[in-house]
Amino acid sequence: MRCHFGWSFVSGTALAFNTCIGGRTQGLRNTVLSAFDQLFAEGYTKGQIGSGTQVSRILPEDVLAARASPKNRDELHFDLVTSLSIKGNALLKAKSRVRRDTSGHAFRPGIPEITRFPWNNWSRMIAKLWRNPPRSLVSYGEVSGHEPLRIAIVDYLCALRGLVCDADQVIITSGAQQAIDLIARALLNAGDKVWIEDPGYAGIKGVLMAAGDELVPLPVDEQVLVVVEGVRQAPGSRMAVVTPSHQYPLGAMMSLSRRLELLKWAGENNAWILEDNYDSEYRYAGRPLSALQGLDTKGRVIYVSTFSKVMFPAVRMGYMVVPKGLAQPMIDIRRSLDDQTAIVMQPVLTEFIESGHFAQHIRRMRSLYADRQQTLLDAIKLHLNDVLEIAPDDAGMHIVAHIRPECGLVDAKIAEQAAKHKLTLFQLSEFYLGKSDRNGLVLGYAGVEERDIVQSVKKLAKIIAALRK
Template sequence: MTGKHLRFQFESITVSTQDPTALFRQLENQIREAIWQERLRAGERLPSTRHLAKQLGIARNTVINAYEQLALEGFIVTLRGSGTRVTDNFPPPSKDSTQESDASSISIKQADFSERYQALANHEIDISQGGQGTARPFRANIPNYFEFPRAQWAQLMSKKLRQKPDSWMERVHACGYEPLRSAISSYLGVSRGVSTTAEQVIVTAGAQQAIELLAKLLINPGDIVCFEDPGYTHAAMVFELAGAKIVTIPVDEDGLDVDELQKTISEAKLLYVTPANHFPLCTTLSQSRRQALLKWAKETDTIILEDDYNGEYRYRGRPLPTLHTMASDDRVIYIGSFSKLLFPALRLGYMVVPQQLIEPLGTIRWLLDRHSPALEQIVLTDFINHGHFSRHIRRMRSLYSERQKALVNAAKEHLADILELPPLDGGLHLIGWLNAGVEQKQLITAAASVDIELLPTSQFNFKTPQRGGVIFGYAPYNLEQIVSSVKKLRTAYWQSKNEC
């Protein structure tokens, strides 16, 4: 292996005679740090002492001394015919060396962070959710990507890659690939009754970016933004970062309590709501409350942000009209996401906005990251226009309904003495309401001991909930997985109770 094939760029190493530390120590320390940080990985080859000395402009003996020390400590090994490589079992950093390194090298400290970011310390944010491997029961908020028509998607992508590069390698409009905007507009008109032009559809990197763009455009420090409680706390955090004051409104079996909203809030900049399928309770905002909410918004001059993140998945009864459809003016902004409908890694979503917001939102998007990946937008356009998207949604709707029934029946048979798991009209998860005497933390810990994931509903409460609950995702799990996992959960919980 030659130097140019190495993963780690050794030219990034800097040694200086102005530093009081000996040159070979400087070199040795930087290589050690690169190994600990996995920029230099086990088995990777280091350049020869002669080559590295020439590259860094230092004496070969300096490199030899550094290599010898690292070999002595077990970080590297030199084998005849194979060169010098990183060992498979190099020692981990000691606590003392880590603290010493932290103290000497960190110049930007937490005190330098903005007050808005420091306010997020009160929230639980798990950024390790990606890269967790195959979904395990009952991880929530993900669709059944195992059943995604990968062959059709791959065929569409392969066909596009064989075309002229300028058809997919050029930049697209900041508001999105125009044929995709048109395809989304047509689909929404048929499936959700949302009347919009292609120009009003703005493609985003998932629903979360749509929320961020709107916060940057619309929110000034101190503006009031209303949220459901419980509700999508991760959206609230975005508005908090923009300086908004979050005011919460309770939710019951009919969705957002509009009566309470009318009594307590006479002025607000924006209200975020999930009317088709409330998150996380999966209730539906009633028709009468939708009408009352629109009336309140008009009287208070409040913008409504309608997040229809998985409104496609309704298993009983006809879906109610969207707020966007019912509104007599343009104060409702409609948001959707493909990652909840197709597969999580597809970071594409959209929002339908009034005409006067198109250019300002496009400007902000351009400044942030220009646009979402063009190739994925182009392939998704073909996926929709060829009918694959509609067929997949219809198939998943039937499959998810079957899996929800299986989970409800299994819980009724095996978990009735632990929790109540009522069926819901739609969504990708159910809520297990804990019986008296069942501790949420103990149940979640017992579940984890048998490789089962449960989310506490309290994670999405702004105030202390009256009753504990856990979230059971079911979309990606087959019937056998659902039943066997419910049985394992029961055994693990009662075993943990007996050990207390």
């Protein structure tokens, strides 16, 4: 296909057509023009100013034919997985411990009640703040996060959680998990020993293992981490990761004497303490102890928290409060990795906190979750008392039910059967790093309606009865 004419890129085919066939009807002209355009767009023709339109030497079919067949592609992908880095492989393995995929609503831990979130207020604030945002907000902003939000967080932490800090020490992150990752990257070398609670939060283990750190799992009792055991096993460890306000998942609160013991060890060994505060806002009885950070006089504690539980997990907002001397290096490290957390929700959250909606939502959820916990306890007492041993928990969004040894049942088996009936049960043994003789279920109740709690416990009782036959 070759016409003897030149063409311009903008009106190329029109010009070409006019030169080639002269004036025919408008309809025919348009049809031919769009055919030319289509051939050009799909790569069948090419053209240069002054040299006319020519058929392409490599046709699109040739390119498509050279692409890998689906079978080849699968093999290729398999090879790519085997060539992951050591770090990549560690993260891949760790991910399998954090289950996202769940078959049902009850009783997945860590999920708040999202239908009662004040969506109307939230969306009104988004609309108001983002209709005409100031230029300063939509350019590259501060790596540590929106300053008014950091100030609002500090006001809350100092008044209610006993922290001692200012806004320059706060870094907003994409969830607590990102804060934990940043801390590990910034402060730990491969091979460093790290004390962790056993049982504990799987997300911590993945990050630390990927960083090449040596995990030192320590037992947990009714005062949380057994510090003397850490001192006995690995006194020179570089960090301790703890959930002092509500041990995850067993639920104890770290006693004052243990807090002081841990701080003393960290001070004497220049070790860090990562204080993971994930759900302390939900305390139903007694007063919470001040955060470890507030007792720290030597700058060893990094406090990490999240909005996943007090708002909703997909908001992906969390923060860390670092000792003063660590703030600027941490910000610079973060700048090297990914700059700031997405800005869109930060001013909205600031207004949400400042207007009192945040505190009101927490108050409402606290009372709702307390009722739901009681409903779960009552239902278990009624339908599963001979199988599960359960006690109230003064805080949080889940409870741990221990399987009575005389039943001869294993948590993994119950969870497997329950999944077939759309019940999500996290087995206690999975929260341990080593092999554990603890046999139980971690039952989340915060995001489950009371009616569903009762129905689901009845369903579980039937599943267990069938297993015992």
